[in-house]
Amino acid sequence: MIGIHMLAVMLLITIGFSAVIFRKSLVKMVMGIGVIGSGVNLFLVSLGYREGGIAPIFTGASTELMVLPTPQALTLTSIVISLAVTAMMLSFAMIMHSKYGSADSRERRLRA
Amino acid sequence: MSVMELISANAPALAIAVPLAAAFAVPLVARAGGKARNAWALLSFLVTEFIVLTLGMQVLSAGTVVYTLGASVPSLTSPDGFPIRIILQVDAMSAFMAMISATIATLVCIYSLKFMSKRTGLEKYYALLLVMAAGMIGLVTTGDLFSMFVFLELLSVSSGALIAMYAKGESAEAAFKYMAVSSVGALMVLFAAGMLYAQYNALNLAQLASAIQFTTIDKIALVLLFAAFAMKCGAVPLHMWVSDSYGEAPAPVTAALVVASQAGLYSLFRISFTLFGAVPATELLGWAMIALGTVSMFVGVTMALPQKDIKRLMAYHAVSQTGYMLLGVGVGLAVLTNPAAMAAFGFDAMRGGLFHVVNHALYKGLLFLTAGAVIYRVGTKDLNKMGGLAHSMPLTTIFFIIGALSIAGLPPFNGFASKLMIYESVFLFSPVLSVIAMLVSILTLASFVKVFHSAFMGPKDEKLAKAGEVPAAMWIAMGIMAVAIVLFGLFPDVVIDAVITPAANALIGQAAYIGGV
Numbered sequence: 001m002i003g004i005h006m007l008a009v010m011l012l013i014t015i016g017f018s019a020v021i022f023r024k025s026l027v028k029m030v031m032g033i034g035v036i037g038s039g040v041n042l043f044l045v046s047l048g049y050r051e052g053g054i055a056p057i058f059t060g061a062s063t064e065l066m067v068l069p070t071p072q073a074l075t076l077t078s079i080v081i082s083l084a085v086t087a088m089m090l091s092f093a094m095i096m097h098s099k100y101g102s103a104d105s106r107e108r109r110l111r112a
Numbered sequence: 113m114s115v116m117e118l119i120s121a122n123a124p125a126l127a128i129a130v131p132l133a134a135a136f137a138v139p140l141v142a143r144a145g146g147k148a149r150n151a152w153a154l155l156s157f158l159v160t161e162f163i164v165l166t167l168g169m170q171v172l173s174a175g176t177v178v179y180t181l182g183a184s185v186p187s188l189t190s191p192d193g194f195p196i197r198i199i200l201q202v203d204a205m206s207a208f209m210a211m212i213s214a215t216i217a218t219l220v221c222i223y224s225l226k227f228m229s230k231r232t233g234l235e236k237y238y239a240l241l242l243v244m245a246a247g248m249i250g251l252v253t254t255g256d257l258f259s260m261f262v263f264l265e266l267l268s269v270s271s272g273a274l275i276a277m278y279a280k281g282e283s284a285e286a287a288f289k290y291m292a293v294s295s296v297g298a299l300m301v302l303f304a305a306g307m308l309y310a311q312y313n314a315l316n317l318a319q320l321a322s323a324i325q326f327t328t329i330d331k332i333a334l335v336l337l338f339a340a341f342a343m344k345c346g347a348v349p350l351h352m353w354v355s356d357s358y359g360e361a362p363a364p365v366t367a368a369l370v371v372a373s374q375a376g377l378y379s380l381f382r383i384s385f386t387l388f389g390a391v392p393a394t395e396l397l398g399w400a401m402i403a404l405g406t407v408s409m410f411v412g413v414t415m416a417l418p419q420k421d422i423k424r425l426m427a428y429h430a431v432s433q434t435g436y437m438l439l440g441v442g443v444g445l446a447v448l449t450n451p452a453a454m455a456a457f458g459f460d461a462m463r464g465g466l467f468h469v470v471n472h473a474l475y476k477g478l479l480f481l482t483a484g485a486v487i488y489r490v491g492t493k494d495l496n497k498m499g500g501l502a503h504s505m506p507l508t509t510i511f512f513i514i515g516a517l518s519i520a521g522l523p524p525f526n527g528f529a530s531k532l533m534i535y536e537s538v539f540l541f542s543p544v545l546s547v548i549a550m551l552v553s554i555l556t557l558a559s560f561v562k563v564f565h566s567a568f569m570g571p572k573d574e575k576l577a578k579a580g581e582v583p584a585a586m587w588i589a590m591g592i593m594a595v596a597i598v599l600f601g602l603f604p605d606v607v608i609d610a611v612i613t614p615a616a617n618a619l620i621g622q623a624a625y626i627g628g629v
Contacts, residue, residue, distance in 0.1 A: 013303075020296060026288065033295050040303045047310045071309070074258055078302055081265045085295045088272055092288040099281030109282050110356050 005046040012039030026093040026103040030086055037082040044071045044078070122186065123167035124179035124200040127210065128250045131160045135242035142235035150225050153238035157218040160245060164214035171207040172614060176628045178202075178255070199316055201255030201628055204614035208466070209252035209378045211611075212473045216371045217245040220364045223481055223589035226582070227364055227488055237277060243270040244368060251375045255629065257305040257387075258315045260379060261298055264344070268294035271372055275361040286353075286360035293353045297340035304333035304340075317387055318629040321622060326391040334393070337383045338400070344376025347438060348408040351431045355415070358427030359493075363484020366423065367477040370430060374469055377437060381619055384445055389622035398446025405438030406548055413555040421493045422483045422563060426476070429519060429559070432552060433472050439549060440465025440534045441619075443541045448620070457540040462616045463608060464533030470607070471526040471600060475518040478593040482512040485582045485590070486567060495566045502568040505581055509568045511590045516564060518597050520557035526597050529604035 012035055019032025048068030056069035097103040119126060134156030142149035171177050179186045179200040202210070221241060228234055247267030254260055268291060276287035308330070309315055312323045324330060343350035354373070358366045384397050412432025419425035444462030447453035483493075485508045490498055502509040518525035521532075531553060539546035581587065600607055618625070 017296075020292065029292060033292065033299075036296060036299050040299050040306065043303065044306045047306055070315070071306070074302075074306075077258075077262060081262070081269075081298075082295075084269050085265065085291065088269055089288060089291050089295075092272075092276055092284045092291065095276065095279055095284035096281055096288065099284070108285060110285055110360070 003046070005042060005049075009039050009043040009046070012036070012042065015039075024105050026096065026105055027090070029105065030089045030093065033089070034082060034086055037078065037085075041075045041078055041082075044075045047071050119163060120166055120170060122179070123163055123170060124177055124202050124253055125181060125186070127160065127163045127167055127214075127253065128200075128246050130163060131156060131242040131246040131249070134159075135239045135246065138239040138242065139235045146229075146234070149235055149238065153221055153242070154225065156242055157214075157221040157245070160242075160249075161214045161218045164210050164249065167202060168207040168211045171202050171204055172611065176201065176203040176618075176624065178628050198259055199255045199629060200253050201318065201625070202253045203625060203628070204611070204618040205378070205381070205466075205616075206252050206618075208470070208611050208615040209375065210249050212470050213245065213248040213252065213371050213375060216473050216477050217241065217248070217368055219477065219589045219592055220368045223367075223484070223586050224364045226585040227484055228362065231277075233277075237274070240270045240274050241365075241368065244274065244372065247271075248372055248375045252378050255317050256315050257308065257317060257320065258302075261302045261305060264298045264301060264376075264379070265295070267372055267375065268298060271357075271365075271369060274365045274368075275357045277362050277365065278360075280360075283360040286356035290353045290357040293343060293350070297343045300336040300340045304336040307333040307336075316629060317382070318626045321387050321389065322626045324388065324391060326388075326393070330388075330391075331393075334383075334388055334391075334397075337387075338380065338397070341376050341380035341383060342404055345373050345380055345438075346376075346408075346431050346434055347404040348411040348431060348435075351408065351412070354431050355424055355427045358430060358480075359421055359424035363423070363480055363487060366427075366480040366484075370476045370480065371473050373430070373434065374473060377434065377469065381441055385448075385619045386622050386625050389448070394448045395446050398442050398444070398448065401438050401442030401445055402545065405435040405440075405442055406545060407435070408432060408438060409435030409552045410548060413552045413559065416559050417555065417562075420495050422486065422495050422498075422567065423480065423493055425495075425559065425563060426479050426483060429479075429556060430472075430476055432556065433468070433476065433519065435552070436531065436534055436549065437465045437468045437472065439538060439545065440468060443538055443545075444616070444620070447541070453541075454620075457537040459616060459620075460533055461537035461541065462619065463612050464530050464537060466615050466619075467533060467604070467608060467612045468527075468530040470611075471518070471530045471597070474593050474597050474600070475515045475525070475527055478511060478590055478597065479515040479519065481586070481590050481593070482508050482515060485586055488582055488586070489580070495563060498567040498573075499570040500568070500573045503572045505568075507581055507587050508590070511587070511594045512564065512568065514594045514597055516557075516560035518601065520560055521553040522557070524598070524601045526600035526604070529601055 016032045016036030020029050048071030050067050053065045053067040056066040093103050100107050141152040181198045247263050250263035272287045272291040276283045314320050346354040409432050412428050416425050416428035440461045444458045447458035518527035521527045535546050
């Protein structure tokens with residue numbers, strides 16, 4: 001069974017990859033990585049989702065159906081890490097823009 | 113409880129916590145001046161090194177150490193029937209890698225004390241270096257797929273910032289490339305972790321390994337993990353970040369990056385041997401590793417030959433040498449299910465590959481540090497602008513010769529000891545591969561003869577005449593590595609018996625890893 005959220009995950013990851021691979025602008029590449037990250041985060045959260053479940057807080061909890069806490073913890077960590085990665089990569093793009101005058105991946109100086 | 117007991121009881125957690133906590137204290141201590149900052153950084157690295165060595169001794173003498181974070185009794189892996197915890201599992205392989213990471217990171221710190229002293233922003237430099245060490249040690253000691261992702265990202269972000277340390281256009285470009293490749297790879301690790309978690313409700317490596325069914329989703333997860341970690345260790349065709357980032361990073365950072373790549377290599381081995389060690393695809397995986405290794409060896413060395421930039425040239429050699437490790441361990445993986453072949457040559461090939469890991473960390477680290485010493489004195493990375501440095505930098509020249517002969521696999525240096533093991537055992541598996549490995553060694557020697565000739569030989573250059581020997585902190589770090597290279601080359605059996613054989617056994621012994629939790 002593939003739910004609508006799994007289709008969304010696949011779509012997001014595909015969009016992200018195509019941006020990273022085919023876009024020439026460094027900022028768009030960073031955005032692509034962000035979109036892949038969102039796709040993976042959506043995947044994790046939807047894994048733990050249970051129809052009609054309540055928030056997984058154990059203190060004084062009833063025996064009602066809860067959503068899984070672990071994937072949420074993972075997602076939270078992953079969001080924080082993506083923030084760090086995005087900030088870092090954008091600052092590299094800024095340095096390159098100020099030194100080369102463009103943020104285009106074709107304007108590279110390093111040669112193989 | 114005495115301090116010693118406290119350290120040995122909590123060594124796995126402290127090995128990560130000490131460098132991490134020390135890192136965030138660096139900017140604070142730096143307010144008391146440059147000397148205090150340097151002393152603090154050095155002290156933190158030495159303490160980390162001590163803790164890791166304590167942990168290593170513990171593991172080598174008493175077997176796998178398991179540490180559950182946040183548990184009242186750390187050795188219990190499922191206290192109070194609550195199984196989802198972060199567990200650090202340190203077997204001989206992890207301990208081996210952690211000791212390499214901590215040792216090289218400490219030497220890099222000693223070297224940096226002088227090498228970086230004219231730069232600004234050093235409190236950030238040492239903080240990032242400590243975070244990087246924490247990332248490496250965490251990556252190799254964790255027993256949990258999700259923490260693997262976290263430490264991988266910790267390592268990537270800190271290394272990315274260190275690569276761009278000089279804030280030049282080129283270094284930002286190299287760092288951007290490194291981060292783009294690393295973060296996509298790490299996201300794929302997380303994606304794969306999610307896939308496995310969805311099926312088995314576990315993130316613990318041992319728990320997953322015992323439950324794995326090898327469904328279609330598992331196969332997808334395996335491919336994602338394998339590709340991500342092959343990228344992280346810089347194997348061809350995912351090597352394009354290596355030449356840029358090794359070439360543009362400050363020299364001591366490059367030496368640390370070599371061990372960072374090897375932490376990626378460790379993860380690749382851990383995934384292939386432990387997580388997917390019981391599935392019917394180990395032979396195929398082994399062949400994939402052998403193919404990656406052979407291509408890396410050959411492409412790396414042929415790309416290195418025409419380089420004019422000393423560090424870029426060495427970076428391609430790092431790709432090439434990683435190929436040897438993949439080849440050796442890959443042969444072991446390919447014959448994992450065949451006990452006769454394993455006993456005849458597979459185990460030796462694995463030991464050769466793993467021995468090459470520590471040897472590579474030493475000689476490649478030394479070579480990058482000598483390149484750094486040359487850049488420190490001459491101020492250029494271009495081989496065509498150097499010459500006659502042997503007159504003014506005799507110690508650096510000697511260290512360079514030791515490193516170059518070792519990487520080319522000449523006796524009596526450590527590169528020879530591990531390469532010989534790989535040649536002999538791989539020859540029994542497939543003579544062609546062994547011949548390729550020897551050919552690559554010859555090309556490596558040719559390439560380093562070129563570097564030696566253009567940088568160190570020739571008449572004394574008037575413009576470079578003021579270049580003297582490097583300061584003590586730098587040659588002491590290089591000297592320790594050089595002495596280790598010679599000792600490992602003269603007494604390979606001691607190292608192999610003490611560390612390498614337990615590490616190889618730990619990789620093969622999947623059941624023991626599962627039983628540890």
